[in-house]
Amino acid sequence: MKISSFRPPDRILMGPGPSNVHPRVLEAMARPTIGHLDPEFIRMMDELKTLLRDTFLTKNDVTFPISGPGSLGMETAVVNMVEPGMKVVVCVNGAFGGRIKEMIGRHGGIPLVVEAPWGEPIDPAKLEEVLSQNKDTKVVAFIHAETSTGARSDVAALAKIARKYGCLTIADTVTSLGGIPVRVDEWELDVAYSGSQKCLSCPPGLSPITFSERAVNAVKNRKTKVQSWFMDVGLVLSYWSGAKRTYHHTAPINALYGLHEALLLVQEEGLENAWARHKKNAELFRAGLEKIGLKPFVTGEASLPELAIVTVPDGVDEAAVRNHLLNKFNIEIGAGLGQLAGKIWRIGLMGYTSNEKNVNLCLEALKDALKR
Amino acid sequence: MKISSFRPPDRILMGPGPSNVHPRVLEAMARPTIGHLDPEFIRMMDELKTLLRDTFLTKNDVTFPISGPGSLGMETAVVNMVEPGMKVVVCVNGAFGGRIKEMIGRHGGIPLVVEAPWGEPIDPAKLEEVLSQNKDTKVVAFIHAETSTGARSDVAALAKIARKYGCLTIADTVTSLGGIPVRVDEWELDVAYSGSQKCLSCPPGLSPITFSERAVNAVKNRKTKVQSWFMDVGLVLSYWSGAKRTYHHTAPINALYGLHEALLLVQEEGLENAWARHKKNAELFRAGLEKIGLKPFVTGEASLPELAIVTVPDGVDEAAVRNHLLNKFNIEIGAGLGQLAGKIWRIGLMGYTSNEKNVNLCLEALKDALKR
Numbered sequence A, B: 001m002k003i004s005s006f007r008p009p010d011r012i013l014m015g016p017g018p019s020n021v022h023p024r025v026l027e028a029m030a031r032p033t034i035g036h037l038d039p040e041f042i043r044m045m046d047e048l049k050t051l052l053r054d055t056f057l058t059k060n061d062v063t064f065p066i067s068g069p070g071s072l073g074m075e076t077a078v079v080n081m082v083e084p085g086m087k088v089v090v091c092v093n094g095a096f097g098g099r100i101k102e103m104i105g106r107h108g109g110i111p112l113v114v115e116a117p118w119g120e121p122i123d124p125a126k127l128e129e130v131l132s133q134n135k136d137t138k139v140v141a142f143i144h145a146e147t148s149t150g151a152r153s154d155v156a157a158l159a160k161i162a163r164k165y166g167c168l169t170i171a172d173t174v175t176s177l178g179g180i181p182v183r184v185d186e187w188e189l190d191v192a193y194s195g196s197q198k199c200l201s202c203p204p205g206l207s208p209i210t211f212s213e214r215a216v217n218a219v220k221n222r223k224t225k226v227q228s229w230f231m232d233v234g235l236v237l238s239y240w241s242g243a244k245r246t247y248h249h250t251a252p253i254n255a256l257y258g259l260h261e262a263l264l265l266v267q268e269e270g271l272e273n274a275w276a277r278h279k280k281n282a283e284l285f286r287a288g289l290e291k292i293g294l295k296p297f298v299t300g301e302a303s304l305p306e307l308a309i310v311t312v313p314d315g316v317d318e319a320a321v322r323n324h325l326l327n328k329f330n331i332e333i334g335a336g337l338g339q340l341a342g343k344i345w346r347i348g349l350m351g352y353t354s355n356e357k358n359v360n361l362c363l364e365a366l367k368d369a370l371k372r
Helices: A023-029 A039-056 A068-079 A095-106 A124-133 A155-164 A213-220 A232-242 A253-269 A273-292 A318-329 A354-368 B023-029 B037-056 B071-082 B095-106 B126-135 B157-166 B213-218 B235-239 B252-271 B271-291 B318-329 B356-370
Strands: A013-014 A062-066 A086-090 A110-115 A137-143 A168-172 A191-193 A205-211 A308-312 A331-335 A344-348 B012-014 B062-066 B087-092 B109-116 B137-143 B168-172 B191-193 B205-209 B307-311 B331-335 B344-348
Touching: A013 A344, A023 A253, A023 A344, A023 B023, A039 A062, A039 A205, A039 A253, A039 B235, A062 A068, A062 A155, A062 A232, A068 A095, A068 A137, A068 A168, A068 A191, A068 A205, A068 A213, A068 B191, A086 A095, A086 A124, A095 A110, A095 A137, A095 A168, A110 B271, A124 A137, A124 A155, A124 B126, A137 A273, A168 A213, A205 A213, A213 A232, A213 B109, A232 B307, A253 A273, A253 B252, A273 A354, A273 B137, A318 A344, A318 B252, A331 A354, B012 B344, B012 B356, B023 B205, B023 B252, B037 B062, B037 B205, B037 B252, B062 B235, B071 B095, B071 B191, B071 B205, B071 B213, B087 B095, B087 B126, B087 B191, B095 B109, B095 B137, B095 B168, B109 B126, B126 B137, B126 B356, B137 B157, B168 B213, B213 B235, B252 B271, B271 B307, B318 B331, B318 B344, B318 B356, B331 B356
Parallel strands: A013 A331, A086 A110, A086 A137, A137 A168, A168 A191, B012 B331, B087 B109, B087 B137, B137 B168, B168 B191
Antiparallel strands: A062 A205, A191 A205, A308 A344, A331 A344, B062 B205, B191 B205, B307 B344, B331 B344
16 A cells, blocks of 8 residues: 555535634644643643633632543543542433543542433433432533534533532533623633534534532542542643642643644634624524525534434435435535434534535535435 | 743753654655545555554564553553563662563562662673572563663573563663664564654654564453553554454544655665664764763773763763753753762753764863863
């Protein structure tokens, strides 16, 4: 096999992530690599933490990017907050809630599940029911924007109930951060993590995370060591905070240049303007879908502006439509996952992807695919 | 704080890693992001696996890059190969052996330590002694090139003894791969992992790993689930191999473009030519150090061409020398870690950094710093 330099095609990324990356972010990543303990790099890290705090709307000191994708951020949250034998309530209304449940079990916790059908938000009353029957629960985990179903849960309400029962919270904001409001401090979330490749317009590979003081104290007061060395936030922080930075692992330098630039773009646009842009383009897209006879799988309050979920019409070969979009229009859209495989398309309008031109192009392409 | 785009200085990276990144690798990383299930991306992944096999000198089917830095590769090796209650011999002659030991304990294994003083290689006879007294040992872990001390151990000899006692092996080749021979198949190593940012001239953030068929079978026959969901190689492979690729986590697309290009550069140069270049420049550097009166901390067979360890002369402020090199010459060299802090400099001539110009510049800079 003769191998040569890889030249990726120019795709319009309208799947559930990654979204298209802003050219300024790509350019930033190509700047010369420097050392992970270089004083200039440490200055950049401090700026990055400030930018992340502004994006998470938090004053949490412990706010930094995990050196791996969103799923590693998820496991970092779980492994630090969960101890063997601990009761943890996990809200499951899609694949990612299920993933948290699996992680809780692997790290020795006892997962108690609050369920909702795929495509629907978690009912806060159900969470309260489970907590009132399990008063020794320590942690509650939930997904803000379920990437597998496109359903938005009311994280503020869930967190309020968790606090009422003395629980710490883990919030997955992978597909929400930058696209819809995520108010870590106002909602008193304890651990929230996200991914770089969704509404932040950055390539995949980094997972911004933030820990409240309550969460940091809980980690400090663990009876057992965190089961993972790499994900032990107490160790990672020797590198990411404090006056003297000491080596833990080698940070992904150039990827962090990219995230710094991506967050700067969010700051330049203004977080509220970014939310408004996502909303406006989602409304345009929804109206267009209706015109061509396509129905949303998730509706109303629970729907996400950054991720439209479209029901595959009866008799339509969903994979053929996706292939047609990719091959003829260079547009990537996402398939259904798990129990929704074959039944839905997941169409992302996230970050840099969310603009009117892409909305119109995708609608044209869908129309073209469906008339065949 | 007014934050603007980050413009890193142009450093000559002569620490223990990261090394300088080839411009072609930086350029590759700035290409447009595509989806992690895009057919074109999957084709690139297959090429990447082929290039990695050629670099590890293995035919192992399970050879791919972990989506995180070398320490995550280390923990992936440990968490998959070690089960709770399992006896694991770990060879410790520096900080990284100590790190493996810590990980074994966190994942429920019982670490038995074979020690050597920092700066010396592991004595194969000592490994044999411990194994002959602990015949229920299942796994032996060792470091090929100890980045904290610059000592090279005889991995072929250690692996042979481990096999004699029916043990599987974990080999850390983070600072060896691409700089000195790493012969996974010839030495019958079972799990070997590396890092992208050393002799492969790629930014940090990825950890190439390879599993022998024996290792894959051991993972398949585990009695307990792998304690980490993210690092469970059985799950990760649903994405990295087989005819139908399914989503596990979102791969760091652009970082993988970079590794693909970096490995292509190794292939273009020829692996043996790369080893020869590292050796030649190391000899030049060693001769130059001698001329200016600096003494190597590691000598002879145990010394590494890609990482010179220099003893700080009595009465010299080691940090002042490093700062002088950084500020006047834009050269980064590394400090000592742990028990060697303040006593040594770690000077890397890895990958793209390893050339005659850098050798001479670093010698000039050291001379300049020492005469002050």
